[in-house]
Amino acid sequence: MTKKIVVTGIGATSPLGGTARESWKALLAKESGAHNLEYDWIDEYSIPVTFAAEAKVRPSEVLERPVAKRLDPSSQFALISAMEAWADAGEPDVEPERLGVDYATGIGGVWTLLNAWDTLRERGPRRVLPMTVPMLMPNAASAAVSMHFGARAFARTVASACASSTESIANAYEHLQLGLADVVIAGGTESAIHPITIASFASMQALSKRNDSPETASRPYSIDRDGFVMGEGAASLVLETEEHARARGAHIYAELAGTGVTADSYHITANDPEGRGASRAVELALTQAGASADDVTHINAHATSTPVGDVAEYAALRAVFGDRVSEIPVSATKASTGHLLGGTGALESVFSIYAIAERTAPPTINITTQDPEIPLTVSGDVQDLGQRDQLAISNSFGFGGHNAVAAFRSVS
Structure with a gap:
């Protein structure tokens, strides 16, 4: 029998706001998250695109330093949005073996990887952090979320480029239908506003080059559109069967119908x-x-x-x-x-x-x-x-x- 899968918690940290609700309000208010980047590497490497849509609230403003220092920015964003979604869902009382994580990223810990490479070249192998691999691996965000909430049913990772987090939501739907968990935290994250990624996307003519007007650069459907704008952040959903949600009196936002x-x-x-x-x-x-x-x-x-x-x-x-x-x-x-x-x-x-x-x-x-x-x-x-x-x-x-x-x- 097909189960009805529902959304009981929402979280996000985005270029428009530090929470899901703040992001939604800014979206309705027609705000733009794009702005000029103020980093030395823009001039140092002559990066042709000088703007992006960075997350509005930096992880350092939310996470305690001992937690943040062991996570790549992409995992930091994931954890922040998952924490919001979990609280929004009323912190479900669920057995660890019945709580799963389906989380995604397109690129993973690119900042950790390339910073470690710079350290190796400039300071030698002894100065490379021992946590480098656990921080850069694509499954780091899923692992961080599962460990924070004690999710032991599974912690799975999708890396399907820009389809990644929607595919993770699809996987969560299937895993709930199969009875592998009662509650799943699903979502996706990215923090790849880095000179190498901007240079690469620009080289393939994928990015807008409107350096003089970042806020109006992304123009879907306009006849003068010229490419996308890099963004960063994360969003998370708490998904569960309707039966489980109603049994605990949870607020239901919507049904994940298919x-x-x-x-x-x-x-x-x-x-x-x-x-x-x-x-x-x-x-x-x-x-x-x-x-x-x-x-x-x-x-x-x-x-x-x-x-x-x-x-x-x-x-x-x-x-x-x-x-x-x-x-x-x-x-x-x-x-x-x-x-x-x-x-x-x-x-x-x-x-x-x-x-x-x-x-x-x-x-x-x-x-x-x-x-x-x-x-x-x-x-x-x-x-x-x-x-x-x-x-x-x-x-x-x-x-x-x-x-x-x-x-x-x-x-x-």
């Missing part, structure tokens, strides 16, 4: 221009949700603001929704937050949950002239979703051809 995960098998960085893998992921999520395309009331699009990627996603959505795609309220929230890579799907899931709970689709800032090749209902203002039952999908697509979609349904 998920879909596919692969393009097309190109290491480019989307399938026809969006076939992406459209199948949407269809799988709707099928799992027992829903049809006509039931969808809101879409949080992947919408990175790249010239090719935005068009490919539209092709995928049109393949699923047909002419109705132009009627569904769409939000492209990376315009405000930048692109959190492995953490982006979890953050956009948080926004999707708030959207259906409050019947409000967040605005998409920085639209100048909407690309006529992408005739979606996207607005620079808040869109009212109405009082009907809501079903939102959140799309995430990543390098390597990874596609992951989560569908969330409102609860009465």
